[in-house]
Amino acid sequence: MNTATPIQSVSGLPLPLSRAVRDAAPQPFSELVDLQFDRPGLISLAAGLVDYDTLPGAGIAPLVADLLADADSAKAALQYGPTVGFPAFRQQLYDHLAALDNASPGDYPGTPDDLVVTTGSQELLNLIGDSLLDRGDIVIAGWPSYFVYMTALTTFGATIRGVDLDEHGLVPEKLDRLLSGLYAAGQMRRVKFVYVVSYHQNPTGITLSTGRRRQLFDIVRHYSEKSGQRILIVEDAAYRELTYEGDPPASIKSLDTENQYVALCQTFSKPFSPGLKTGYGLLPAGLVDPVKLCKDGRDFGSSNFNQHVISRAMTAGVYDEQVGVLRKAYAQKINAALEALGEHLGGVDGITWTVPTGGLYVWLTLPESIDTGRQGPLFERALDEGVLYVPGDYCYPNDPTRETPKHLIRLAVGVPNTEQIQEGVARLGKAVRQALD
Template sequence: MPTALKPIPISRRAQNSVGPIGQLMSQALKHPGLISLAAGFVDNETLPCEATAQTLTRMAANSQLLRQALQYDTSAGSMQLRHRLAKWAYRNWPDVDNVSPDRLVLTAGSNQLLHLVAEATIDPGDIVLAASPTYFVYMGTLRAMEARVIGVQADENGMCMQALKQALDRIVASGDADRVRAIYCVTDFDNPAGSTLSLERREQLLSIVKQWRSKHGRLLVISDTAYQELRYEGDELPPLLAIDPQAADFVIEAGTFSKSFSPGIRVGWGVVPESIFAPLLELKSNIDFGAPHFSQLFMNEILRAGEIERHLPVIRQHYQLKRDVMLEALEAELRDIEGISWRRPKGGLYVWLVLPAEVDASEEGTLWQRATDLGVLYVPGHYCFPAEGEPVQRNSIRLSFGVQSPDRIRSGIRLLAQAIRQELAL
């Protein structure tokens, strides 16, 4: 008789990494007819196929460029692209003089940058403060590092600064001040709640962090600008690095071409303080000694040829239309139900829906099953709440208007409304 194989032991880090993404994907695969308002994918129709084909043809015809693209580069990535990006990402803030290509690292998507920042700065038991709710994938990364993530109250203008001060005061009172490492915020049109940190709060945040640093020492701000280019109305707000020259000492700004151009290309970046640039590169060198160079030179060509400037108005118009369709459908289907509210995002890909307090929108509640039986999938909002701090709202839902067509968004919201009415016995 062969002896039963013992399971291979897995690390604590891997055990701590179990998150909702896999489950949500398998739900979608099990029910292929389902209208998924869950996926954070970008719109398939407007992917830049033509610009990509033309750029690849140009690259193929330039043997020197092609050879370069097919070769390794440095761990920090192509200096050509870093130079271009330091200007392009801050093009509306030409006076910014604290964004240097020497402190800019190119990564495989901004998720890799966020991951590296956590690796480089977090030890088990360290504290990160984040808006409540916040980007659940990054919470997964932080959980794997055994960080304590503390949720801070937030509204449509992002993290509330009074609440941040109170949270910091409580940490000081509990004797854990030396464990505070970072404040993470998705600065524009955040995932999941669609909120944007107002200019006033951006300034307050920088001032609170400077005060903390002068008293307690190290504290970083991780500003995730993944959705910054997807604004559909209102004036653009300055990134944190454009507000205060001193911010270069403690602000990490993470950017990506995933939402503004294509997630498949996997080019993200981070502008990081000098003090963590070298350690972060050491970690990166152990992983991949540089994100894909081909993708970097491809994006360099896209920027050089002005393709992204041609692409952005197209996707903005498309997403704005889909956002409006979703908001109109919510208005038509759910407005009369007491206790339901949602936010109107000025950009990004998400609408945050809060149901009456008694509804459990998680997979353990009955709404989830009703919705999937009827044919619509959403992200249960409870995944987006940090384990400490603000209470978890199990009655919340993240809806995405990025992937589905306007017709399917309307149908999806109609089905969701049906499920909610059944749930509330209306």
């Protein structure tokens, strides 16, 4: 799947690295970050970072000043907090999730006790892996998927099985077929969860449709009951609040009225500030304690100070205001990317792209004859033109039963401004047209 250099021994006596590290696939994006710094003038349509110009410094500054000006609140925020987050914040987040699903807190799956706060949603995803996965266990994920987590899963020794997406998200019939095959092969004990990025997916920008949410939920419940153990849905809703206009579909979690099957993971990184690195999740019955146990042994709690800052931002309306600002900013940026794609690659045979309704990503499909990979001719050509993209093959999990497609590209609009996006797409268009000649 990826071509970055694996971890190697250095000179001197060997360092006896863990099996987890030896088996881990390298994270390919670190090389892309290096490339960006090595080449001034390069426009990065690769970086998953958020927009710089809208970061909410001005909104947060008075909240931090107030927090520290009062002796009691300063002490509360500067001390360690509970491992899973301070109780009033967990309640606030639970209420927030209910509100996003247009439900009243009294009528929503689980309780605030099922909610955990973590160091970004990445930590939560990894804690779920810690809690559920033994070597050889199976995780089912979108094909393609959020590549950082896919690579992280390799450290758990998990086998990943990919399920195709179409324009409505993960295809339920394909999930059903895969689970049916695993059941017939006596593999169900190994199947631990289905990982779904349910809104404006990284890398495709695709949102799982309302109907598909119900189908996915029913399939997972069906095979759980059939095999006598729960298969979970890990619903990663990192980009949920960055829907440009109107309300996105209700979460898969909202269907989980008995709080049995869905771990809903969200983050403040994308809709507010990644520097605060705070994520949270509403977990199904039985998962909070194992996650807490793992977190107790790792860091016994995420930044308490940051939680207090975010809590104040939510209460003061600063959070909602920022979400509104970002929705507008990203809508403009995505429009700039889509218009530029139309201008520079529109009407070319075999070239299509997704039209996201939120988030940061556009997924570009090129004719199969064009290898977009790191070692392929297009990548170097694009670098020579001065634009960086994420090769699509980085986004496919390492499913031993499938061959990775090589003709796709992830474009991200987080960092560049609209002019840079237009210029970046123009450069990419030039490189693609050269590759087609």
